[in-house]
Amino acid sequence: MRRFDYYQPKSLEEASALMADLGSEASIIAGGTDLLVEIKEELRKPRHVVDIKKIPGLRDYSYDAETGLRFGALVTARDLEIWAPVIEHYPNLRTAVAALGSIQVRNRATVVGNVCRASPSADTIPPLIADGASLSVYNRGDERQIPIEDLFTGPGRTVLVPGDIVTGISVPPSRPQSGRAYIKHGRRKAMELATVGVAVSLERDGDTCTEIRIALGAVAPTPIRARNAEALLRGRAIDPAAFTAIADAAMAESTPISNVRASAAYRRDMVGVLTRRAIGQAMGGV
């Protein structure tokens, strides 16, 4: 592995000042399951690695029916996978974290790290976008919130600037008569990157769909919302006859590439199939 300097700041203030000083040649390490692979494979060549694991308070996670789910930057995928409130109230996020790498990886990998890595195929991002989750960001004394759907500017790129330390993620509470689903599509059940990922979160009032968010992974340079597809269902009666049109709209909003895992045409087809299926699953949870 290439050489780098290693820092262990003890506070957010110290970490933020350090990252601002070190600039673009510094990388944050939390779980390290992506960063260390990227350093070994020379995909990333940081001169400085800033370990945020000595900063207190970032390992906390909590759930409240009024305020929803909140977890810190050091909470691992495995922490959430085996935690009853996530299993009960956020089955979409549960599916995503349980499908990320292996248990060994999930015991180190943080969900915030999976989001900040900004991979178009990251499993945790579609369900978090569909649920309207946001990041809490600290930068030299200032704190701000960024909706996760506004975070990404391209593969591996985000709106975050030097000095930003993401401290955690907040996910709104589930309302009565709401349902959520995430479907990961791959060639095998485990140790797989998503070929396509589809998340649907919806709310209804009787037969009417009052709100719906559809998020697609691995079919565009960043995870995206399928807004045209959503508009075909929002405020309308839930009619399975309309699902084909909704699926077609989601396919039209996808701009997938062909790579070693699948062709663009196959990915687009799967967006249609999985969007329909995910809406069905989310309805089942209502």
Added chain:
Amino acid sequence: MTRIVTMTVNGQEHELPSPANRTLLDVLRSEGGLTGTKKGCDVGDCGACTIIMDGKPVNACLVLAVEAEGADILTIEGLQHAPDRPHLLQEKFMEHGGAQCGFCTPGIVMMAKALLDETPAPSEDEIRFALAGNICRCTGYTKIIEAVQSAAEELNKARAQ
């Protein structure tokens, strides 16, 4: 810059020198002389380097040695009760032929131990789910699963008595 990393390995405190860019896997194997933990893919795909760190199974290739400061580490060498007394899981792997070339075996045994610590009576699906990150290219996994099931049964029998 080389640091001295203090950690507990198999119940004994060790002070191991490591520069920041060295993995816990390399330091355990080279500086620690504990070569039971294997280096397969070195990128977290194969599970051959599985160790138990602070009670949780992790890939030692994806941990920097400096991140293990103060950690409690269990490797395959710490599993057996005495030089000639293998751990129950090791006995069961031998009995069931759960190893062929043996390279993946230490990682699989460590992962199986972590599983049984948490889930004493796992179903076959639970065993397969837990071992998803351990790649064996020889066996086809059937005998590995049988070995883990057999160890679980015996552990539970012993507990019931």
